[in-house]
């Protein structure tokens with residue numbers, strides 16, 4: 001099982017970090033060891049002073065008749081050591097140290113079947129930090145939609161059953177501190193409630 005992540009897939013978020021909207025999807029990976037156990041806590045790594053929350057729609061992949069499809073959706077966190085990522089970007093180096101560290105990913109336990117959404121209905125999601133809404137968005141704001149992302153990723157690497165596709169974060173990313181509480185909502189329903197240790 002692998003975690004495939006998409007960067008800069010919401011234009012307002014690309015802008016807030018001073019990036020342009022890419023002319024093709026930005027793809028990176030996290031290993032399964034990045035996953036935080038269900039219920040948390042989030043543990044901030046010692047090598048960074050600026051770990052940001054990024055809430056994202058996460059789709060689980062299933063192969064059906066030889067094709068990879070997104071069959072279920074939930075929300076997750078792509079935690080990012082922003083200071084280290086800036087340094088790596090400036091040097092033109094890969095992002096893994098800033099993105100794929102132990103405890104850099106969370107995936108909520110409850111998934112919803114994609115086919116249960118009426119065609120054209122946007123999947124809304126939201127993150128609260130210490131009770132305040134800091135990020136909100138919906139699937140209709142993605143620069144590249146899920147079928148386009150799957151097709152693009154599969155030009156380079158095969159998707160397997162159970163792979164998890166993180167589809168990028170909307171604007172409003174920000175730093176985490178010890179004691180912070182993060183609540184993630186999908187379609188208005190609370191799916192995770194995590195504490196930063």
Ligand code: ZN
Nearest residue numbers: 054078168169
């Ligand atoms: Zn992200």
